[in-house]
Amino acid sequence: MRTVDELIAEGVAGRRVLLRADLNVPLDDSTGTPIITDDGRIRASLPTLQALREAGARVLVASHLGRPKGAPDPRYSLAPVAARLAELLGAPVPLAADVAGPDAQAKAGALTDGGVLMLENVRFEPAETSKDDEARGALADRLAALADLYVDDAFGAVHRRQASVYDVATRLPHAAGRLVTRELEVLDRLTQDPERPFVVVLGGSKVSDKLAVIEALLPKVDRLLVGGGMCFTFLAAQGHGVGGSLLEADQVETCRRLLDEAGDRIVLPVDVVCAEALVADVQVTVAMVEAIPESLKGLDVGPRTVELFSEVLAGAHTVFWNGPMGVFELAPFTAGTRGVALAVAAVDGLSVVGGGDSAAAVRQLGLDEDAYGHISTGGGASLEHLEGRELPGLAVLAD
Ligand code: ADP
Numbered sequence: 001m002r003t004v005d006e007l008i009a010e011g012v013a014g015r016r017v018l019l020r021a022d023l024n025v026p027l028d029d030s031t032g033t034p035i036i037t038d039d040g041r042i043r044a045s046l047p048t049l050q051a052l053r054e055a056g057a058r059v060l061v062a063s064h065l066g067r068p069k070g071a072p073d074p075r076y077s078l079a080p081v082a083a084r085l086a087e088l089l090g091a092p093v094p095l096a097a098d099v100a101g102p103d104a105q106a107k108a109g110a111l112t113d114g115g116v117l118m119l120e121n122v123r124f125e126p127a128e129t130s131k132d133d134e135a136r137g138a139l140a141d142r143l144a145a146l147a148d149l150y151v152d153d154a155f156g157a158v159h160r161r162q163a164s165v166y167d168v169a170t171r172l173p174h175a176a177g178r179l180v181t182r183e184l185e186v187l188d189r190l191t192q193d194p195e196r197p198f199v200v201v202l203g204g205s206k207v208s209d210k211l212a213v214i215e216a217l218l219p220k221v222d223r224l225l226v227g228g229g230m231c232f233t234f235l236a237a238q239g240h241g242v243g244g245s246l247l248e249a250d251q252v253e254t255c256r257r258l259l260d261e262a263g264d265r266i267v268l269p270v271d272v273v274c275a276e277a278l279v280a281d282v283q284v285t286v287a288m289v290e291a292i293p294e295s296l297k298g299l300d301v302g303p304r305t306v307e308l309f310s311e312v313l314a315g316a317h318t319v320f321w322n323g324p325m326g327v328f329e330l331a332p333f334t335a336g337t338r339g340v341a342l343a344v345a346a347v348d349g350l351s352v353v354g355g356g357d358s359a360a361a362v363r364q365l366g367l368d369e370d371a372y373g374h375i376s377t378g379g380g381a382s383l384e385h386l387e388g389r390e391l392p393g394l395a396v397l398a399d
C-alpha cells in the first residue's frame, strides 16, 4: 500500500489531491445552529492534510457527515466542519456548495498551492452509498475529474464500499493517509502476538453488531469483559431476567453457545444501574444482575462491576476497548464508562480505544487522551479489521 509520504516524495506541488477524510463529527443542533461537540476526527485528519499542504498540493477534502437521505440537507452541511478546520489550520477553508458539481469545479480550479477546499457532504449525492456499481461509478468519475491524485485518510469509512472511498480510488493514482497507516499499525499489534494478558472490553448498544468480532477475538484473548446494552443478551442467556433493558432475543442462543465454549474467559457485569426511563433527572437503582426489577431498564454497569472489570484490567498488558459501558451521554449513567475508561488508561502496556462513541466518551468525560496508546477514529472499521475481514477501502488502496 503506497503511503501519502511516498506520494509526497514523488512530488505533489501544484497537483490537485482529493483527500477523503472522516470528518463525521457529533453535532448538537438543539439550538438550531449545529455545534460540534467533539472535534477529535477533525484533529486526527490534520497530519496528512498539513503534510500535503506543506508539499504544495492543492487539497480537496471530501467527507460524509451524519445520515442525510441522499439529498442536500442544511442540517448535515459540512459548513461547521470547514469553519473548525480553518481555525485549526489557521488558513481559509472555503466550502463548495456541491459535492462534485459546478461550484466544486469552479472552486477546485481556483485553488492555489497549499490551499484547501472542502467539498459538501458526499452523502448529499444518493450515488455515494448506492449498491449499484454504475451509479457509484458515475459519481466517482465526477469526483476523480476534480483531482489528479487520491489520498484516503478516512479510516472510519474504509469498511464501506462507497463512491468516495472505494470507486474513486480505482480511477486515480492513490495512497493511504497517515491516519490510516497509523490505525492499521496499532490494530495489527493487537492481533499479531499481543503482550499478555490481552483483555478486550466490549460495550455499546447492539450485540448483533459485535458478535462477529467476539467470535474472532475470543480465541485470542485472555479475558473478554462485556458491558453496555449488549451485556443483557448475555445475562438473558445465563437465565437472568433483564427487565426492560436492551435485549436481542434472536441472539440469546448465540450468546449461550459463546458462554458454553468460553465462559471461563467471558466476564459479565455483576450489578447494573437501572432506571425507569432515559432522562437526566430520573431516579436510579443499583441492582444485582440476579435481581433486575421487571419494570426497570439497565442503563449502566454498577459500581461492583467497575471494581471487577478494573481488577482484570489492572493485570493486563494489552487492552482493546470498544463501546461505552452505559448510556454515558446522560449524567446518571456515566460512572460505568468513566470507571472503565480510567482503568483502561491505567493499563501498563498498549491500550487502544476503538469506536466513535467510546472515543467521544473519553473526551466528553474530560479524561486524558494521552493516557491511551491509541484512540481509533473508526468503530466499525476497527472491529471489521480485527475480525480479519477484507475492508474494501483498504483493498483498493493495495492495488
Ligand atoms: P462505539 O461507537 O464506541 O462503537 P456503539 O455505537 O456500539 O459504540 O454504542 C454506543 C451507544 O451505546 C451509546 O450511544 C450508548 O448510549 C449506548 N449504550 C450503552 N449502554 C447502553 C445500555 N445499557 N442501554 C442502552 N444503550 C446503551
Ligand code: MG
Pocket: 355, 356, 357, 379
Ligand atoms: Mg457508535
